[in-house]
Amino acid sequence: MNRNGVIKIEFSESTYVPDFSILSKLPAEAETNGTNDENDPKRRNLVGLKNINVQRDLMSVNLVVKSNVEREDIKYFLEVSEWTEQSISIFMNFTTPLLVSKGLERDEVYMSIINPYLFISQKTGQAVDPSSIKIHSLLPKMVPKGVDLGKVQYTATKAKAAF
Numbered sequence: 001m002n003r004n005g006v007i008k009i010e011f012s013e014s015t016y017v018p019d020f021s022i023l024s025k026l027p028a029e030a031e032t033n034g035t036n037d038e039n040d041p042k043r044r045n046l047v048g049l050k051n052i053n054v055q056r057d058l059m060s061v062n063l064v065v066k067s068n069v070e071r072e073d074i075k076y077f078l079e080v081s082e083w084t085e086q087s088i089s090i091f092m093n094f095t096t097p098l099l100v101s102k103g104l105e106r107d108e109v110y111m112s113i114i115n116p117y118l119f120i121s122q123k124t125g126q127a128v129d130p131s132s133i134k135i136h137s138l139l140p141k142m143v144p145k146g147v148d149l150g151k152v153q154y155t156a157t158k159a160k161a162a163f
Contacts, residue, residue: 001092005091005094005142006092007091009087061111064110
């Protein structure tokens with residue numbers, strides 16, 4: 001996981017990217033022109049990557065807090081930020097990012113796939129075996145949304161040099 005809360009999971013071989021846009025096109029209005037044509041301008045895409053419920057549809061998540069913060073105080077939301085044939089990126093959006101890995105020990109996250117049929121190998125056509133995949137990440141100290149880590153590090157370096 002990076003300091004912005006993104007976990008990038010890389011696949012060992014190319015997978016098919018689920019086409020949520022085809023599955024989610026519904027009429028924009030109760031009355032349409034009587035067709036189910038996907039190119040009909042009256043149709044709209046109701047589901048994007050950010051609308052996928054990660055913990056219901058993709059992965060179970062176990063956050064292990066090792067710092068001096070109560071587990072209940074660390075709240076987060078999960079979003080799929082990118083899904084390609086080679087990887088999937090999941091954004092762990094912490095409501096209070098400064099609580100993550102606050103102490104000397106870093107907090108951890110463990111994830112496991114709950115819907116293997118969304119991860120199909122292009123080579124074999126088979127779904128992944130969830131029991132063979134272990135996803136684990138140590139959580140770095142987080143940077144609040146909108147904070148440029150490079151600028152903070154530059155300012156800290158200049159301040160240290162001034163002393």
